[in-house]
Amino acid sequence: MTQVLQRTKAVRPASARATYARVVRTERVCPSFVRVVLIGADDTLDRTFVPMGYDQWLRLFLAAPGHELPVLPDGGPEGWYSRWTGIDPEIRGSVRNYTVRAARPVPGGGWEIDIDFVVHTDPATGEVAGVAAAWALAAKPGDVVGVLDQGRFYATEPVRGKSVVVVDESGLPAAEGIARSLPDDERAVFIVEVAHPEDRRPLPSFASTRVRWAVREPGAQPGDAALSLLREERLEPDDYVYAVGEKALALGARRWAQGAGLPKSRVDFCSYWRR
Ligand SMILES: Cc1cc2nc3c(=O)[nH]c(=O)nc-3n(C[C@H](O)[C@H](O)[C@H](O)COP(=O)(O)OP(=O)(O)OC[C@H]3O[C@@H](n4cnc5c(N)ncnc54)[C@H](O)[C@@H]3O)c2cc1C
Structure with a gap:
């Protein structure tokens, strides 16, 4: 399991x-x-x-x-x-x-x-x-x-900064549920990596949401493309990072977020599957 x-x-x-x-x-x-x-x-x-x-x-x-x-x-x-x-x-x-x-x-x-x-x-x-x-x-x-x-698991405590949700396709249903459930004044960035361009779908969004898609190259390590987009984001200590997907994505996002100064309490991650 x-x-x-x-x-x-x-x-x-x-x-x-x-x-x-x-x-x-x-x-x-x-x-x-x-x-x-x-x-x-x-x-x-x-x-x-x-x-x-x-x-x-x-x-x-x-x-x-x-x-x-x-x-x-x-x-x-x-x-x-x-x-x-x-x-x-x-x-x-x-x-x-x-x-x-x-x-x-x-x-x-x-x-x-x-x-x-x-x-x-x-x-x-x-x-x-x-x-x-x-x-x-x-x-x-x-x-x-x-x-x-x-x-549920996503941000059970209030988020003061922006939410950054980083997923591969196994986390896309979670990203969709989160996007649909967020209060509409919450600032959020969704980074979603998928295997095919046609896997992209509109996420429920509002003015303060950004959605960034990455399409994985054939043979590439799942999660690498999403992690590259995450590294382009400027993270503040009040932000919240939620990362789920292949193990390397979940661990890589946690490492990056903590390296950028987020305390452990504002980083949630889960390995949804292992390559
Ligand atoms: C809380 C939580 C929520 C999840 N929600 C979803 C969801 O909504 N939709 C969803 O599709 N998955 C979701 N997953 C991931 C899913 O549970 C796993 O992908 C699971 O291993 C799939 O079971 P399986 O029987 O198809 O493959 P398994 O028998 O577990 O694995 C067989 C082989 O397939 C590989 N594999 C497993 N999953 C993937 C994958 N996604 N991509 C490529 N290779 C894979 C494994 O490495 C293994 O070699 C979630 C996981 C968790 C922990």
């Missing part, structure tokens, strides 16, 4: 429960992303899910090969991992982390949740690599996954 490097200030959802969700529809929104839209498979998600915006994220449980359903750990986010690893590995399936790109109320109750999956491939073979990416690509209406809301 992806290594999480720093996650001390998360806002945890009070009522979240591991539960099943079903696929409503899927869409290949651009070369690198397939969007899967989920709703609760019964009323548990409707009763317990509270949209928080920003970079709210979920544990996504996928069925073991040959099984229709993943086996879920009972209960909420606290201690879920030891309960999950206590389940027979033959039947429990896999778990991965994904962002709530958007959550829309459904007429009559409940939520429709968008998850944007990066369709990543093995550089050696060009084949889709990863159980979650392959699941998303093959998903069809009615398919069932498990979800467990984990809450």
Whole structure:
């Protein structure tokens, strides 16, 4: 599972429960992303899910090969991992982390949740690599996954200067959620690296927002192009840097921000995946 490097200030959802969700529809929104839209498979998600915006994220449980359903750990986010690893590995399936790109109320109750999956491939073979990416690509209406809301992580304390959000494509759904949730007088810079020019999409923005896109050259280290743009930004000690994506991007942004004089408390970073 992806290594999480720093996650001390998360806002945890009070009522979240591991539960099943079903696929409503899927869409290949651009070369690198397939969007899967989920709703609760019964009323548990409707009763317990509270949209928080920003970079709210979920544990996504996928069925073991040959099984229709993943086996879920009972209960909420606290201690879920030891309960999950206590389940027979033959039947429990896999778990991965994904962002709530958007959550829309459904007429009559409940939520429709968008998850944007990066369709990543093995550089050696060009084949889709990863159980979650392959699941998303093959998903069809009615398919069932498990979800467990984990809450949000972005700037849980007020930001006095500007926010600088630095991501690769795995963090684009988080950047979108953050851009949509920020108060409109907050100064923010979004630096987003993607693999294809067509992966770029309009981010919700207002007068005090700047969005800078970098398109990665084939074969380049993921995150290098975003880090180059970050190094062009003038950082002040009151600013806040949030960096998620490939491990080298998350660590490189943290190093740069702290070298520019930001205290640790104003730098949040997370390794979303490792090359
Ligand atoms: C809090 C959080 C939120 C996240 N939100 C999202 C999200 O909304 N959308 C999203 O797509 N990802 C998101 N991620 C990243 C996602 O969890 C990982 O990319 C995950 O490894 C994908 O699982 P997989 O089964 O497809 O691949 P895995 O089985 O985990 O990995 C298989 C191979 O693919 C490589 N790989 C994994 N991810 C990528 C990638 N993005 N690009 C290129 N190669 C990769 C690995 O290095 C490995 O070699 C998030 C991660 C965290 C921690």
